Amino acid sequence: NAGVTQTPKFQVLKTGQSMTLQCAQDMNHNSMYWYRQDPGMGLRLIYYSASEGTTDKGEVPNGYNVSRLNKREFSLRLESAAPSQTSVYFCASTTEMSTDTQYFGPGTRLTVL
Amino acid sequence: GNSVTQMEGPVTLSEEAFLTINCTYTATGYPSLFWYVQYPGEGLQLLLKATKADDKGSNKGFEATYRKETTSFHLEKGSVQVSDSAVYFCALKQSGGYQKVTFGIGTKLQVIP
Numbered sequence: 001n002a003g004v005t006q007t008p009k010f011q012v013l014k015t016g017q018s019m020t021l022q023c024a025q026d027m028n029h030n031s032m033y034w035y036r037q038d039p040g041m042g043l044r045l046i047y048y049s050a051s052e053g054t055t056d057k058g059e060v061p062n063g064y065n066v067s068r069l070n071k072r073e074f075s076l077r078l079e080s081a082a083p084s085q086t087s088v089y090f091c092a093s094t095t096e097m098s099t100d101t102q103y104f105g106p107g108t109r110l111t112v113l
Numbered sequence: 114g115n116s117v118t119q120m121e122g123p124v125t126l127s128e129e130a131f132l133t134i135n136c137t138y139t140a141t142g143y144p145s146l147f148w149y150v151q152y153p154g155e156g157l158q159l160l161l162k163a164t165k166a167d168d169k170g171s172n173k174g175f176e177a178t179y180r181k182e183t184t185s186f187h188l189e190k191g192s193v194q195v196s197d198s199a200v201y202f203c204a205l206k207q208s209g210g211y212q213k214v215t216f217g218i219g220t221k222l223q224v225i226p
Contacts, residue, residue: 042219101159
């Protein structure tokens with residue numbers, strides 16, 4: 001099992017450009033999450049998907065959209081990137097939202113110039 | 114709302130030294146408590162957890178005890194190794210339903226030979 005995979009690993013964008021971060025899990029998990037990690041702020045939840053076909057906003061959803069493409073895949077889109085979105089982005093999954101343990105991908109380091 | 118407080122560090126220790134990383138939390142009821150570890154260039158992975166008061170979580174020589182009276186979940190290890198160098202995140206999750214995880218800011222540990 002690969003667990004949770006994310007692409008790309010690194011990305012540099014110019015202000016105003018768009019891009020999609022991809023996430024996939026092969027553990028048959030129902031729930032998936034997108035976090036951003038910033039120095040001094042820990043991890044903050046951007047969006048989550050409790051199950052296939054549903055998505056909900058987390059703490060910091062502004063400037064992002066998500067798509068739960070199927071049970072395996074959960075993508076995060078930046079429509080018009082801003083320097084404030086420079087961060088490390090992590091995807092995670094759990095069996096269910098009521099389950100304790102989260103499994104994380106290796107992260108995408110995004111820089112917006 | 115829920116919150117988790119931990120020092121950012123870095124904490125620098127010599128190999129074989131004793132480690133304590135403090136974590137305190139604010140939450141209603143009886144959340145589950147976690148320590149996650151992030152090795153350089155990787156995503157977070159669960160280190161240990163405790164789901165009720167006075168429980169002790171342990172893994173890889175690390176321990177933490179759920180103290181309801183002091184709302185704390187301090188991480189300890191008797192003898193650290195260079196390979197323990199990482200960022201350690203304390204986290205909590207309320208039980209039941211669609212409850213999200215609240216993470217602390219992470220404490221960077223550097224172990225020098």
